[in-house]
Amino acid sequence: MKIPLIAGNWKMNKTPTQAAEFAELLKQAKLPENVEVLICPPFTALSAVKKIINGTPIKLGAQNMHWETKGAFTGEISGEFLQDLGCEYVILGHSERRQYFYETDEIINKKIQTALKLNIKPIFCVGELLSERETDKTFDVIKKQLSSGLNNIEHINAITIAYEPVWAIGTGKTATPKQASEVHKFIRTMIKDKYGENASQDTRILYGGSVTPENIDDLMTENEIDGVLVGGASLKIDSFLRIINFKRTALQ
Ligand code: PEP
Numbered sequence: 001m002k003i004p005l006i007a008g009n010w011k012m013n014k015t016p017t018q019a020a021e022f023a024e025l026l027k028q029a030k031l032p033e034n035v036e037v038l039i040c041p042p043f044t045a046l047s048a049v050k051k052i053i054n055g056t057p058i059k060l061g062a063q064n065m066h067w068e069t070k071g072a073f074t075g076e077i078s079g080e081f082l083q084d085l086g087c088e089y090v091i092l093g094h095s096e097r098r099q100y101f102y103e104t105d106e107i108i109n110k111k112i113q114t115a116l117k118l119n120i121k122p123i124f125c126v127g128e129l130l131s132e133r134e135t136d137k138t139f140d141v142i143k144k145q146l147s148s149g150l151n152n153i154e155h156i157n158a159i160t161i162a163y164e165p166v167w168a169i170g171t172g173k174t175a176t177p178k179q180a181s182e183v184h185k186f187i188r189t190m191i192k193d194k195y196g197e198n199a200s201q202d203t204r205i206l207y208g209g210s211v212t213p214e215n216i217d218d219l220m221t222e223n224e225i226d227g228v229l230v231g232g233a234s235l236k237i238d239s240f241l242r243i244i245n246f247k248r249t250a251l252q
């Protein structure tokens with residue numbers, strides 16, 4: 001059985017001081033043993049947060065990285081820096097990176113390859129726009145994003161996939177557990193075709209998009225959902241803790 005992953009993506013929120021305060025509260029809380037908890041603060045807060053969560057089971061991740069490890073890329077952050085700071089995970093291909101920073105599937109693929117070489121686990125995000133869902137293009141979009149992102153990648157074992165329908169991110173509109181499950185199944189079949197049955201069963205597929213304390217239990221009750229990537233609701237300790245302590249009505 002896969003251990004569920006509950007990941008908080010803080011986006012461009014929290015100063016290093018605020019991030020450290022949150023990390024302290026999370027560290028003091030009693031966390032369930034059978035759940036992996038990950039926080040992804042902004043780059044500037046990684047070091048302060050790491051100092052606090054060091055030696056605890058709470059994992060640290062970054063929200064992006066460059067595909068090169070060093071060089072003349074003013075303003076960019078290398079995976080080697082993240083490694084040095086103790087990041088175990090990195091979010092790649094988030095829709096906000098695709099939309100506002102013009103990241104293409106090819107760029108995302110290069111980043112995934114570099115992260116893997118550095119032993120940083122990518123959380124690879126895919127998801128369709130509302131217009132694409134409304135015109136029945138969801139599966140085509142996911143297929144293209146997934147196959148391009150995983151191009152030339154031999155093993156999927158260190159990769160987590162996050163299905164994040166763009167229309168559900170930060171909008172308060174969540175995909176229904178059934179909608180999410182349908183896409184997760186599709187993703188799992190694609191993984192099976194490329195990497196085999198075992199790999200497809202072992203790969204964690206997260207759902208992301210307006211996850212809240214109110215909808216987490218229903219989402220996590222779906223067999224296909226192996227965890228969640230949480231934006232807004234991961235910024236407040238009470239809501240994040242409630243999400244971490246989700247209740248499945250039917251255990252896998
Ligand atoms: C996200 O940023 O990955 C996300 C899912 O955001 P929100 O939970 O706020 O929709």
